[in-house]
Amino acid sequence: MTVSHNLDGAALDLELKGLIADVLGLDPDQAQAFGPDSGLFGHLPELDSMAVAGLLTEMEDRLGIVIEDDDVDGEMLETYGALRAFAEAKLGGR
Amino acid sequence: MFTWTPPATDGTPAREELLVAFDRGRDLRLLVCPAWFDEANKLRRFTIEVMRRLDRAGVDCLLPDLPGCNESLAPLTDQTLEGWRAAMTAAAEALRATHVLAIRAGALIAPPALPGWHYAALSGPKLLRGMIRARTIAAREAGITETTDALMAEGRAAGLTLGGWAIGPALFAALETAEPVLAPGQSDLAQSAIGGPGLWLRAEPDEDASQADRLAARIVQSLAGAPA
Known part of the structure; x- marks a missing residue:
C-alpha cells in the first residue's frame, strides 16, 4: 500500500476522488467532476455505513492518517468539500 | 453438488x-x-x-x-x-x-x-477496524452513541454482531492480533x-x-x- 506524504492540494484531490471512484465503481474521469458541494453520505444511496467505513479505512491507508471515532460525523461525510477539508486538516496536523 | x-x-x-x-x-x-x-x-x-x-x-x-x-x-x-x-x-x-x-x-x-x-x-485488526467503524457510523445515524473501545471490550467478553455477522468472543479476540x-x-x-x-x-x-x-x-x- 502506497502511503502518500506531503500531498499538495491537487494530489490530495486526485487521491480522494480516485478513492471515491473505487468505492462507487465510477470512471476516474467521472469522479473528477466532483465539486466541493457534491453530496456524499445521505445523497448517494450506494454509500451506506459499510461503504463509508471502507472509504475511511482506505483513506487511512492511502493518506497515512488515523481517523478516530470522534472525527467521524455527518457533516464531514456530507459533501466532497467537507471530506477534503477533513483530510487536509488531518494531514496538516501530523 | x-x-x-x-x-x-x-x-x-x-x-x-x-x-x-x-x-x-x-x-x-x-x-x-x-x-x-x-x-x-x-x-x-x-x-x-x-x-x-x-x-x-x-x-x-x-x-x-x-x-x-x-x-x-x-x-x-x-x-x-x-x-x-x-x-x-x-x-x-x-x-x-x-x-x-x-x-x-x-x-x-x-x-x-x-x-x-x-x-x-x-490482517485481523484491519478487518475488525472496518467492521466496527461501519457499526459506529450506522449507530450514529440512528442516534445511538457507540464507541470503538466499548465495542472492542464487548466483542472480547461476549462476542459482537458486526454488519449482521455474529462473531463469537473467541474469534473476535483471536482477530485482534491475527496477521x-x-x-x-x-x-x-x-x-x-x-x-x-x-x-x-x-x-x-x-x-x-x-x-x-x-x-x-x-x-x-x-x-x-x-x-x-
Whole structure:
C-alpha cells in the first residue's frame, strides 16, 4: 500500500476522488467532476455505513492518517468539500 | 453438488459443508480460501470468475464454505480462528489440494503445508477496524452513541454482531492480533500487482473481467515456473 506524504492540494484531490471512484465503481474521469458541494453520505444511496467505513479505512491507508471515532460525523461525510477539508486538516496536523 | 466434511469438534457429529468445485481430477488442484463476511459477498463473483479462468487453463479449483458462512448450517457464533484453520487444512486433505489461493482475510487460515498465493491479504485488526467503524457510523445515524473501545471490550467478553455477522468472543479476540503469515512456497499477490481498484471496496458487489484475467494469469504463470 502506497502511503502518500506531503500531498499538495491537487494530489490530495486526485487521491480522494480516485478513492471515491473505487468505492462507487465510477470512471476516474467521472469522479473528477466532483465539486466541493457534491453530496456524499445521505445523497448517494450506494454509500451506506459499510461503504463509508471502507472509504475511511482506505483513506487511512492511502493518506497515512488515523481517523478516530470522534472525527467521524455527518457533516464531514456530507459533501466532497467537507471530506477534503477533513483530510487536509488531518494531514496538516501530523 | 459437492461436499466436504470438516473435523468434528468435541465429539459432535461432523456436518457436511458445501463447496463450489471445478473438479476434473487433474494434477493441479487449487484450494480457494474465500474472503470473509461482507467482503465474501463483494468478492464472490470475482472469485468464481478467477476459478473459471483457472479451470480453462487446466487447474482444478475448490472453493469450500467456511463453517458458519454462506450455505453452512453451523452457527457462525461458535466458530473460532483455530477451528477455521483446521477446517481449511481438513478441506485441503479431503479434496487433495496441491496449492492454495487465499483471498483477503482468507490468508489468515491458508493451510501452511500448501504452496500458493495470498491475494490482497487482510490482517485481523484491519478487518475488525472496518467492521466496527461501519457499526459506529450506522449507530450514529440512528442516534445511538457507540464507541470503538466499548465495542472492542464487548466483542472480547461476549462476542459482537458486526454488519449482521455474529462473531463469537473467541474469534473476535483471536482477530485482534491475527496477521497473515506466508508459509514456505507461498507469496503475496498485492492488489497493485493486479491493477485496478480492489472489488472489496465497492459499495455494491461488482465484477471486473480484466482483473480476474490478470489474477488467473499470474497464478498460471507462477504454476508454470515463472516468478510470481
